[in-house]
Amino acid sequence: MLFVSNRDMHDPSLNLALEEYILRHLPADNDYLLFYINEPSIIIGKNQNTLEEINEEYVKEQGLHVVRRLSGGGAVYHDHGNLNYSFITKDDGESFRNYRKFTAPVIDALRSMGVEAELSGRNDIQVGERKISGNAQFATRGRMYTHGTLLFQSDISHVASALKVNPEKFKSKSTKSVRSRVANISEFLQEPMTVEQFRSRLLTALYEGRTVEAYELTDADWEGVRKLADERYRNWDWNYGRSPAFNMRQVKRLSAGTYDVRLNVAAGRIEQASIYGDFFGTAEVAELEELLAGIRYEPEAVREALEGVELTPYLGPVEPDEFLQLLF
Numbered sequence: 001m002l003f004v005s006n007r008d009m010h011d012p013s014l015n016l017a018l019e020e021y022i023l024r025h026l027p028a029d030n031d032y033l034l035f036y037i038n039e040p041s042i043i044i045g046k047n048q049n050t051l052e053e054i055n056e057e058y059v060k061e062q063g064l065h066v067v068r069r070l071s072g073g074g075a076v077y078h079d080h081g082n083l084n085y086s087f088i089t090k091d092d093g094e095s096f097r098n099y100r101k102f103t104a105p106v107i108d109a110l111r112s113m114g115v116e117a118e119l120s121g122r123n124d125i126q127v128g129e130r131k132i133s134g135n136a137q138f139a140t141r142g143r144m145y146t147h148g149t150l151l152f153q154s155d156i157s158h159v160a161s162a163l164k165v166n167p168e169k170f171k172s173k174s175t176k177s178v179r180s181r182v183a184n185i186s187e188f189l190q191e192p193m194t195v196e197q198f199r200s201r202l203l204t205a206l207y208e209g210r211t212v213e214a215y216e217l218t219d220a221d222w223e224g225v226r227k228l229a230d231e232r233y234r235n236w237d238w239n240y241g242r243s244p245a246f247n248m249r250q251v252k253r254l255s256a257g258t259y260d261v262r263l264n265v266a267a268g269r270i271e272q273a274s275i276y277g278d279f280f281g282t283a284e285v286a287e288l289e290e291l292l293a294g295i296r297y298e299p300e301a302v303r304e305a306l307e308g309v310e311l312t313p314y315l316g317p318v319e320p321d322e323f324l325q326l327l328f
């Protein structure tokens with residue numbers, strides 16, 4: 001596992017671009033480890049509707065970055081007290097949706113510092129009932145990354161104020177406020193340390209005492225990273241773009257996540273479909289939306305049109321009947 005160093009880079013667009021660049025362009029015969037700390041930001045899940053996730057007024061007032069990532073899942077708040085890790089590895093057919101595999105070494109490292117961390121739910125690391133880390137994955141062309149946050153010493157009140165919280169989440173996890181659900185790792189440490197010291201401890205623990213081998217990024221690499229940042233992560237179309245036009249809308253929680261389906265139906269046919277949510281798919285949900293366009297708005301017609309289409313890559317594990325229930 002090669003370590004990629006970017007210690008002084010805190011622009012979320014550059015950090016997400018670097019992560020994507022490593023995934024797509026660095027030699028695939030190696031695994032990579034990347035850490036990053038972002039300036040105050042909201043990082044939106046791939047399939048989310050940005051404006052419904054953020055508290056716009058607060059974002060403006062605080063000058064927060066709002067950036068969409070390639071992985072599924074929900075929106076999270078980052079600041080200088082939040083350390084992110086990313087394992088960029090081969091997609092070997094067994095690792096996608098396997099959060100235990102990638103969080104285990106992080107959890108072991110936390111335990112070695114006296115933090116009683118454990119994996120719970122789909123993708124969270126918690127101490128007791130409180131979340132200290134959210135995780136997500138992205139896979140393409142045989143490569144994948146698994147990345148997660150580590151709330152070390154973040155301003156927890158901002159976590160609550162910056163994000164608009166989906167009432168579904170409260171119901172399903174039966175908690176009263178986000179504030180009480182998340183916690184900073186520093187609270188659980190016996191001896192105080194800075195986020196930088198925490199980062200070094202984690203790095204040493206992840207290499208289990210072996211020397212940390214680094215991949216040195218070249219000038220050409222950096223050029224590629226900047227290009228990706230400009231083209232994608234600094235692009236309004238990517239971060240906010242997708243149009244929410246609809247005249248039928250249904251929001252449902254299934255076991256694989258929350259789905260928000262919107263349809264424009266005219267003359268009995270689906271003109272346009274938009275599917276939002278915090279689910280974990282690998283394929284572009286836009287392809288599925290396109291498949292739905294032009295189909296008669298009837299369960300049988302939709303069932304027929306989708307025959308043979310595997311839904312899981314788009315939507316995570318969802319049965320065809322469940323999908324129909326989202327549409328009708």
Ligand SMILES: Nc1ncnc2c1ncn2[C@@H]1O[C@H](COP(=O)(O)OC(=O)CCCC[C@@H]2CCSS2)[C@@H](O)[C@H]1O
Nearest residue numbers: 043073074076077084132133134135136147148149178
């Ligand atoms: N920084 C951070 N860490 C942990 N939990 C958070 C954070 N910010 C907000 N939250 C809480 O998690 C939920 C959303 O949980 P949910 O499970 O919906 O989403 C996630 O966890 C996504 C994790 C993405 C990790 C990436 C790693 C590098 S770039 S971002 C939110 O409503 C808050 O209650």
